[in-house]
Amino acid sequence: MGEKKKKIVKTIKVNADLCNGCRACEVICSAFHAAPKYSGNNPARSRIQVVRHPLKDIYVPVFAGEYAPAECMGRDKYVIDGKEYEECAFCRASCPSRDLFKEPDSGLPLKCDMCEGEEEPLCVKWCIVDALTYEEREEEVEEQEEQEELEIGLESLADKYGMDKIMDAVARLSAKD
Amino acid sequence: MRYAETGFNLEIDLTRGNIERVETDPRDTELYLGGLGTNAKILWDRVPPEVEPFSPENLLIFSAGLLCGTPATGCNRTIVSTISPQTRLMAFSMMGGFFAPELKYAGYDKIILRGKSPDLVYLWINNEKVEIRDASHLRGKGAVETAELVQEELKQPKAQVAAIGLAGENRVYFASIEQGRSSASRAGIGAVMGDKGVKAIAVRGTKDINIARPAEFIELCNQVLEYITVRNENPIPGVMPILAGLGSPQEMKVHDEKWHTENFAWGNSRVRRKDFWNEEVAKDWMETMDNMRTRLISCYNCPMTCGATISPPGLPTYMMKCFSKLTYTMAAFSDLEFGLGIAQSATEYGVDAFSAPQVMAFALELYENGILNDDDFPGMPADTEGRFHWLLDRIVRREGIGDILANGTYWAAKEIGKGAEEYAHNNIKKHEQLPLKLGMLNPIYFLMYATGEKINITQIEGQFPQAPFPTREEREAFVKDWFQVPDEKFKQYFLDWELRGEKSIPNYPTPEMCCDIVEWQEKMHYIDDALGMCAGLSSFPLKPPYHIHNYPKFISSGAGIDMDEEELTQAVKRYRTLVRANNIRRGMRRKDEKPPEDHWRRRFPDLEKELLDTYYKFKGWNNQGIPTKESLHELGLDYVFEDFEQRGIYSENGDTPSKETSAEKEKEA
Numbered sequence: 001m002g003e004k005k006k007k008i009v010k011t012i013k014v015n016a017d018l019c020n021g022c023r024a025c026e027v028i029c030s031a032f033h034a035a036p037k038y039s040g041n042n043p044a045r046s047r048i049q050v051v052r053h054p055l056k057d058i059y060v061p062v063f064a065g066e067y068a069p070a071e072c073m074g075r076d077k078y079v080i081d082g083k084e085y086e087e088c089a090f091c092r093a094s095c096p097s098r099d100l101f102k103e104p105d106s107g108l109p110l111k112c113d114m115c116e117g118e119e120e121p122l123c124v125k126w127c128i129v130d131a132l133t134y135e136e137r138e139e140e141v142e143e144q145e146e147q148e149e150l151e152i153g154l155e156s157l158a159d160k161y162g163m164d165k166i167m168d169a170v171a172r173l174s175a176k177d
Numbered sequence: 178m179r180y181a182e183t184g185f186n187l188e189i190d191l192t193r194g195n196i197e198r199v200e201t202d203p204r205d206t207e208l209y210l211g212g213l214g215t216n217a218k219i220l221w222d223r224v225p226p227e228v229e230p231f232s233p234e235n236l237l238i239f240s241a242g243l244l245c246g247t248p249a250t251g252c253n254r255t256i257v258s259t260i261s262p263q264t265r266l267m268a269f270s271m272m273g274g275f276f277a278p279e280l281k282y283a284g285y286d287k288i289i290l291r292g293k294s295p296d297l298v299y300l301w302i303n304n305e306k307v308e309i310r311d312a313s314h315l316r317g318k319g320a321v322e323t324a325e326l327v328q329e330e331l332k333q334p335k336a337q338v339a340a341i342g343l344a345g346e347n348r349v350y351f352a353s354i355e356q357g358r359s360s361a362s363r364a365g366i367g368a369v370m371g372d373k374g375v376k377a378i379a380v381r382g383t384k385d386i387n388i389a390r391p392a393e394f395i396e397l398c399n400q401v402l403e404y405i406t407v408r409n410e411n412p413i414p415g416v417m418p419i420l421a422g423l424g425s426p427q428e429m430k431v432h433d434e435k436w437h438t439e440n441f442a443w444g445n446s447r448v449r450r451k452d453f454w455n456e457e458v459a460k461d462w463m464e465t466m467d468n469m470r471t472r473l474i475s476c477y478n479c480p481m482t483c484g485a486t487i488s489p490p491g492l493p494t495y496m497m498k499c500f501s502k503l504t505y506t507m508a509a510f511s512d513l514e515f516g517l518g519i520a521q522s523a524t525e526y527g528v529d530a531f532s533a534p535q536v537m538a539f540a541l542e543l544y545e546n547g548i549l550n551d552d553d554f555p556g557m558p559a560d561t562e563g564r565f566h567w568l569l570d571r572i573v574r575r576e577g578i579g580d581i582l583a584n585g586t587y588w589a590a591k592e593i594g595k596g597a598e599e600y601a602h603n604n605i606k607k608h609e610q611l612p613l614k615l616g617m618l619n620p621i622y623f624l625m626y627a628t629g630e631k632i633n634i635t636q637i638e639g640q641f642p643q644a645p646f647p648t649r650e651e652r653e654a655f656v657k658d659w660f661q662v663p664d665e666k667f668k669q670y671f672l673d674w675e676l677r678g679e680k681s682i683p684n685y686p687t688p689e690m691c692c693d694i695v696e697w698q699e700k701m702h703y704i705d706d707a708l709g710m711c712a713g714l715s716s717f718p719l720k721p722p723y724h725i726h727n728y729p730k731f732i733s734s735g736a737g738i739d740m741d742e743e744e745l746t747q748a749v750k751r752y753r754t755l756v757r758a759n760n761i762r763r764g765m766r767r768k769d770e771k772p773p774e775d776h777w778r779r780r781f782p783d784l785e786k787e788l789l790d791t792y793y794k795f796k797g798w799n800n801q802g803i804p805t806k807e808s809l810h811e812l813g814l815d816y817v818f819e820d821f822e823q824r825g826i827y828s829e830n831g832d833t834p835s836k837e838t839s840a841e842k843e844k845e846a
Contacts, residue, residue: 021475044383054474128409
């Protein structure tokens with residue numbers, strides 16, 4: 001058995017049913033992340049964006065996640081409660097397919113940092129209709145599992161390329177360090 | 178660097194198709210703030226009284242308020258100003274929604290339209306890129322529909338669109354401009370947009386708005402948000418539900434309509450139905466609302482959810498707020514299902530929800546009384562609901578009798594003659610008012626109705642309770658945490674105000690006290706209209722989060738214009754006077770400053786005269802309501818005095834009634 005490790009998982013719970021579409025989350029996010037802090041405001045820079053279509057009753061607050069260098073090969077559409085959601089409505093990526101989560105002037109990708117240093121993410125604080133709430137939970141993770149995952153990965157690589165090539169690659173990578 | 182404002186206006190000459198980005202003078206912001214204040218200055222400078230509402234020289238100004246685009250909660254109003262075709266005075270209707278902040282992020286404080294486009298066009302403002310685009314394919318489309326089509330065509334789901342419907346295209350005098358979940362409805366500004374050949378304005382912006390002193394400003398914003406939470410949890414006891422909380426009257430949330438349905442008048446503002454509300458109606462209307470209402474929604478950066486998306490069976494979804502919920506229902510003596518249904522058409526056509534139902538009820542009254550007859554209504558259905566739909570369709574197309582009714586009750590009655598004027602009984606300054614007919618004259622409301630220049634009672638009242646509280650204990654409890662008062666004396670005025678006896682209406686509050694109360698109430702609205710703040714978080718409700726004590730701090734730390742309460746008060750006085758100056762120059766005089774004859778059953782002519790005399794004097798206006806040389810000088814408005822002098826306004830109107838002036842003229846052919 002591997003060692004047990006504790007980690008804090010920060011979660012913003014999005015209750016889209018409670019969203020009133022006001023975009024206060026975008027306002028405070030862009031203000032907080034201005035330099036110097038609060039010196040400017042521009043929702044286009046916000047790391048949370050409300051995907052909204054009032055007449056179709058669609059309101060989805062989405063947080064900026066990882067940068068994606070290429071867009072997906074295909075697209076999905078979701079129908080939930082009779083409402084059809086655009087392919088990317090739930091996706092957090094800053095991706096070439098759209099202008100979401102990019103600095104409007106430089107085009108550099110944006111990513112939510114949970115307002116590092118604040119008690120809670122400020123979008124949550126400013127969402128007094130409670131569409132956004134914040135939860136922290138502690139999780140115990142076993143190191144062992146990571147080890148197992150690594151071995152499964154290596155095995156599949158060995159199956160594909162042969163053990164010799166893997167050994168060569170490891171040797172080359174180690175020599176670089 | 179400019180703070181809170183962008184420092185640039187967009188000047189568009191529609192006749193020539195010329196577009197210019199023009200830097201504004203920061204000194205004007207110090208003197209007139211922004212929004213309404215600077216709009217009034219531009220109209221004063223560039224639209225003399227000789228300019229007709231439907232002349233190419235009339236301007237149509239869309240202005241963001243000074244603090245729109247900053248994080249100040251609820252600051253999202255667009256102030257639209259022009260010369261109204263209906264009142265022929267300065268109109269400054271406003272809308273919430275999402276347009277003003279977007280305009281700021283695009284880099285502009287105002288869009289100033291002049292001239293007339295030869296063809297129907299729409300404007301596309303995308304940061305620095307501004308285009309005038311063909312809108313011939315949008316002709317006749319609904320206002321909400323147009324917004325959707327424009328967003329799709331531009332592939333810009335985040336663009337904010339302000340559009341007119343058929344009513345605006347056909348220059349209906351009470352046509353609105355619709356946008357997001359809001360509309361700028363009063364005084365027919367949609368007709369001016371239609372006259373200019375502009376179907377819609379789409380805007381998208383991705384630029385920064387700067388804050389002068391960030392830490393101080395955000396602290397103020399956080400305090401406001403905290404106070405909103407406190408107020409939401411602590412509604413004010415002893416007042417009706419819609420006045421207990423913050424926000425616009427919460428008509429989309431509140432099911433209990435006893436107060437409106439029994440205190441407001443039905444039909445053509447005639448009948449009070451004092452036993453209307455019962456369990457059956459309550460259950461029926463609640464079901465209607467629950468079935469049609471999809472979601473409670475807000476304007477930009479505001480938690481108040483005053484609006485709702487409404488989906489009437491078989492009809493497209495639209496957005497609604499406030500008292501438009503009941504105006505059609507009550508004008509037609511019908512039920513909520515009818516009201517929410519016809520409001521869908523009315524929103525797409527783009528008409529004012531106060532004026533339109535009243536105009537239709539007025540027409541039916543004329544018909545019932547033989548002033549209009551069957552020939553005027555060929556093919557009109559027999560049932561009232563059907564008749565309302567029929568009339569609305571004709572008004573927005575200006576077909577047959579609809580062409581006359583499209584000018585509103587005042588001008589329509591003049592044209593119809595045969596005693597029709599008696600039926601256009603609910604106007605102030607030629608503009609239809611809320612359907613209220615009450616018993617005893619209220620001196621505070623008398624002054625507000627008479628002198629309000631937005632010509633809409635909800636846009637001047639607020640702050641001070643509408644009626645006294647029955648017991649001293651209740652009054653003491655109310656004043657305990659009433660820190661919004663500009664002066665402690667207001668608490669005393671309220672503490673001493675009784676339901677009956679010596680210190681009750683009409684003689685108490687005294688004329689002097691009424692002056693103070695009305696001035697305070699009006700001042701807060703005028704501040705909101707310059708800053709772009711929603712009245713629902715400021716001037717309208719009791720004990721709001723924005724007030725005279727924190728506003729100077731918001732302006733100082735946000736816009737970098739150092740200001741204390743006194744200086745802010747002086748600035749407000751300045752542009753409030755400028756609004757009046759525009760109207761005086763257009764012929765508005767004392768004779769125009771009166772509530773409808775039948776607004777109260779019990780009137781007191783001597784007291785009313787004393788009230789108006791006292792208030793005019795208090796405001797620094799002469800006996801005709803014209804700002805005096807001294808008061809203009811004190812405000813640095815000597816140029817207004819000079820203009821008045823040149824036009825002979827003082828010599829003609831010392832104390833004598835005025836001659837016929839621009840505001841009196843018949844409408845254009």
